[in-house]
Amino acid sequence: MKNQRHKRKESFSVLLISNTDRSSKQYHVSLSALRLAGLLLLILCIAAGCMTYAAISSQKVQTTLRTQLSEKEQLIAQMTTEKETLESEKQTITAENDALKQEAEEAKAAAAEAVAAAEAATQEPEEPEADPAYPSRYPSSGASVLKSEYSQEQPYLSITTYSGCDVVAAGNGTVTAVTSDDTYPQIIEIDHGNGYRTRYLCQQLAEVKTEEGAEVEMGAVLFTITTDETQLDYQVLYQEEPTDPLSVIDARG
Numbered sequence: 001m002k003n004q005r006h007k008r009k010e011s012f013s014v015l016l017i018s019n020t021d022r023s024s025k026q027y028h029v030s031l032s033a034l035r036l037a038g039l040l041l042l043i044l045c046i047a048a049g050c051m052t053y054a055a056i057s058s059q060k061v062q063t064t065l066r067t068q069l070s071e072k073e074q075l076i077a078q079m080t081t082e083k084e085t086l087e088s089e090k091q092t093i094t095a096e097n098d099a100l101k102q103e104a105e106e107a108k109a110a111a112a113e114a115v116a117a118a119e120a121a122t123q124e125p126e127e128p129e130a131d132p133a134y135p136s137r138y139p140s141s142g143a144s145v146l147k148s149e150y151s152q153e154q155p156y157l158s159i160t161t162y163s164g165c166d167v168v169a170a171g172n173g174t175v176t177a178v179t180s181d182d183t184y185p186q187i188i189e190i191d192h193g194n195g196y197r198t199r200y201l202c203q204q205l206a207e208v209k210t211e212e213g214a215e216v217e218m219g220a221v222l223f224t225i226t227t228d229e230t231q232l233d234y235q236v237l238y239q240e241e242p243t244d245p246l247s248v249i250d251a252r253g
Helices: 031-122 245-252
Strands: 011-017 024-030 144-148 157-161 166-168 173-179 186-191 196-202 206-208 221-225 230-238 241-243
Touching (some): 024 031
Antiparallel strands (some): 011 024, 144 157, 166 221, 186 196, 230 241
8 A cells, every 4th residue: 555645734833922921822824825815915905006096197187177177267267358358348449439420420410501501591582472463464475576665655565466365464453444445446454452553455356355343363364366466555554653564574574
């Protein structure tokens, strides 16, 4: 029978001696337990190292983030300041623009007033409205020729008229007479109610268009000439005194 070799388990002894009573205790630790303890210690060291590295990395990240945050806060503060500056400049520019607009409007208004004043200064004064009762109209409407003017010997105008020509009222008034005599087959008189009286004397028969007592307006047809080269004598009386018809026509006509 072969001799069997007994494999001895290696172990380590730990001797603990007390300083007081000099007693001692001895502990036996197997190699496997020692290895296990070493492995655990290694794991703990690795874990501690990882935790330390993670803490350091985290601290670095936090430091970097804090730095970036601080930079961004400074940038925001700078942008806020610039924004406030721009807002202030905008308000200043707006105020200046409003002031310029106001000045432009005032200048425009002043220029318009100046132009209006200049136009008013250069504008001819308006003539007063003509009195329709004033006998200022020429008594003939149509083809006619002035034959002779007013004079002391002939206190009337002589006008040569033609067939179809109308003899018209020189102003508003009332027909006071529609008569005739040996010289004039047709005579019409108008009282204008302002001291003036006009007489229309036709040396040939004509077609009468009005009647005594009729109210006529300036330009109303009194009679129509029916024969060529009919002489019309036109007389103007003021306060029953003869006056030059052309002076009256020139004054208001």
